[in-house]
Amino acid sequence: MTSLVIAEHDNAAIKGATLNTVSAAVAIGGEVHVLVAGHNAGAAAAAAAQIAGVSKVLHADSEAFAHGLAENIAAQVLAVASSYSHILFPATAGGKNVAPRVAAKLDVGQISDITKVDSPDTFERPIYAGNAIATVQSQDATKVITVRTTGFDPAAATGGSAAVEAVNAVADSGKSRFEGSEIAKNDRPELTAAKIIVSGGRALGSAEKFNEVMTPLADKLGAALGASRAAVDAGYAPNDWQVGQTGKIVAPQLYIAAGISGAIQHLAGMKDSKVIVAINKDPEAPIFSVADYGLEADLFTAVPELVKAL
Amino acid sequence: MKVLVPVKRVVDYNVKVRVKSDNTGVDIANVKMSMNPFDEIAVEEAVRLKEKGVVSEVIAVSCGVSQCQETLRTAMAIGADRAILVETAEELQPLAVAKLLKALVDKEQPGLVILGKQAIDDDCNQTGQMLAALADLPQATFASKVEVADGRAKVTREVDGGLETLSISLPAVITTDLRLNEPRYVTLPNIMKAKKKQLDIFKPEDLGVQVAPRIKTLKVSEPPKRSAGIKVPDVATLVAKLKNEAKVI
Numbered sequence: 001m002t003s004l005v006i007a008e009h010d011n012a013a014i015k016g017a018t019l020n021t022v023s024a025a026v027a028i029g030g031e032v033h034v035l036v037a038g039h040n041a042g043a044a045a046a047a048a049a050q051i052a053g054v055s056k057v058l059h060a061d062s063e064a065f066a067h068g069l070a071e072n073i074a075a076q077v078l079a080v081a082s083s084y085s086h087i088l089f090p091a092t093a094g095g096k097n098v099a100p101r102v103a104a105k106l107d108v109g110q111i112s113d114i115t116k117v118d119s120p121d122t123f124e125r126p127i128y129a130g131n132a133i134a135t136v137q138s139q140d141a142t143k144v145i146t147v148r149t150t151g152f153d154p155a156a157a158t159g160g161s162a163a164v165e166a167v168n169a170v171a172d173s174g175k176s177r178f179e180g181s182e183i184a185k186n187d188r189p190e191l192t193a194a195k196i197i198v199s200g201g202r203a204l205g206s207a208e209k210f211n212e213v214m215t216p217l218a219d220k221l222g223a224a225l226g227a228s229r230a231a232v233d234a235g236y237a238p239n240d241w242q243v244g245q246t247g248k249i250v251a252p253q254l255y256i257a258a259g260i261s262g263a264i265q266h267l268a269g270m271k272d273s274k275v276i277v278a279i280n281k282d283p284e285a286p287i288f289s290v291a292d293y294g295l296e297a298d299l300f301t302a303v304p305e306l307v308k309a310l
Numbered sequence: 311m312k313v314l315v316p317v318k319r320v321v322d323y324n325v326k327v328r329v330k331s332d333n334t335g336v337d338i339a340n341v342k343m344s345m346n347p348f349d350e351i352a353v354e355e356a357v358r359l360k361e362k363g364v365v366s367e368v369i370a371v372s373c374g375v376s377q378c379q380e381t382l383r384t385a386m387a388i389g390a391d392r393a394i395l396v397e398t399a400e401e402l403q404p405l406a407v408a409k410l411l412k413a414l415v416d417k418e419q420p421g422l423v424i425l426g427k428q429a430i431d432d433d434c435n436q437t438g439q440m441l442a443a444l445a446d447l448p449q450a451t452f453a454s455k456v457e458v459a460d461g462r463a464k465v466t467r468e469v470d471g472g473l474e475t476l477s478i479s480l481p482a483v484i485t486t487d488l489r490l491n492e493p494r495y496v497t498l499p500n501i502m503k504a505k506k507k508q509l510d511i512f513k514p515e516d517l518g519v520q521v522a523p524r525i526k527t528l529k530v531s532e533p534p535k536r537s538a539g540i541k542v543p544d545v546a547t548l549v550a551k552l553k554n555e556a557k558v559i
Binding site: 097107108126128135137246264291292295 | 431435448464476488539540541548
């Protein structure tokens with residue numbers, strides 16, 4: 001029994017979600033290999049070889065993998081799939097994009113977003129926005145899995161000494177072309193990896209107010225910024241800040257929700273946070289039902305006050 | 311060019327489901343069912359493409375029980391031209407649905423398939439990608455903008471950290487994210503019109519597809535409850551609690 005973890009990386013370094021996925025593979029048991037499919041990704045492959053618990057790294061290098069196009073990455077995974085009992089992807093935008101292609105081509109069901117490994121064929125996963133937990137058993141020979149990173153502690157990034165093996169890269173599918181990207185560049189931690197998240201809701205009222213009130217708090221705490229769907233839909237915050245069932249699933253040490261009422265879809269994305277603070281002037285807001293510390297106050301006075309007090 | 315729009319009938323997003331006491335699943339008897347919200351966005355996008363003259367026919371498809379006809383009527387009230395139901399009482403998992411859709415893609419030869427990125431019941435996020443793989447088509451998932459021209463689709467996708475734009479050759483599969491569009495309200499005249507539109511019904515056997523589930527649900531349980539904490543009177547108390555009690559700052 002050997003598992004293959006598909007690394008999430010930017011060619012230079014391994015992304016954090018890969019480490020949680022390795023932990024899930026370790027929990028399944030057996031050997032753990034990592035596939036790094038990238039372009040000039042030698043550094044990422046070398047970093048993958050350092051991850052504790054990994055015994056081999058497969059490195060496929062080609063311009064076709066430069067932007068992680070699903071068609072090409074899936075084909076590369078399929079080229080090596082026959083040696084593996086389990087194929088695991090992080091449940092990130094990248095992993096979710098590729099994994100089902102691999103499962104379909106192998107003619108196996110996919111188990112999405114696992115939060116726990118019960119046995120090599122049995123897993124737990126949330127359904128209905130986390131309002132229920134399903135324990136599911138795969139009947140297929142190969143298990144294709146995406147791993148909810150908040151369900152597993154990250155493996156140590158160093159301490160391993162796996163061999164890196166170059167594998168032949170598959171050809172470009174030619175059907176999909178990368179045109180460009182707009183990735184926000186800032187010094188803040190990534191939302192899904194942040195220790196502290198400061199999140200704002202519709203009560204902020206405008207993009208300007210969101211920035212004016214929430215940013216100083218995030219700066220003070222070295223936190224990532226998040227938002228409720230209502231705030232994103234209203235244009236107060238960018239799309240990729242959305243925390244919730246269909247946005248980012250986060251579990252930081254501290255989650256501060258300001259002006260967020262707490263729809264079940266939002267709670268689904270953050271209720272596994274260690275400590276939750278809710279600031280809301282509505283005493284009936286559902287967010288208070290999951291908050292460790294609730295402050296019934298107007299966020300426009302409470303948040304600046306909090307910034308000063310920290 | 312035809313567009314195929316698969317739609318799923320799910321528990322309405324406003325309903326808070328309850329786990330059955332025997333842990334066999336969630337109780338969906340007598341709860342409101344609706345079209346999966348992401349699929350509604352897909353129907354809207356297809357209809358807008360038709361209104362722009364890029365698309366000639368919008369075909370809504372649903373796989374499942376007989377009541378999915380209601381979901382298909384809703385799709386036709388938004389503006390789909392006709393509908394296909396693949397009717398079965400069996401539990402359908404994403405791989406089975408993707409195989410049924412692949413059979414319909416072979417039959418109808420659409421230039422585009424647009425569907426929701428995930429269904430809000432099983433939260434799988436698989437069907438579109440699986441269909442693309444089985445039909446050997448390019449895919450653009452989590453779309454927030456779609457432009458169709460010259461046999462290609464230019465799709466802006468929501469990815470971790472921002473947006474990315476792909477250009478894919480048609481035919482192709484696109485899955486929708488929340489911000490692609492805001493679906494229109496269906497009007498009574500359109501609901502009446504939708505009742506008269508064509509709705510064909512097939513069985514999985516008619517399409518030569520085996521739909522037996524591959525993943526067995528052993529049990530469904532309540533998530534661990536998070537107990538409500540305390541209310542603090544002011545910011546100073548909050549900061550003190552975070553420092554001394556929770557020790558997170």
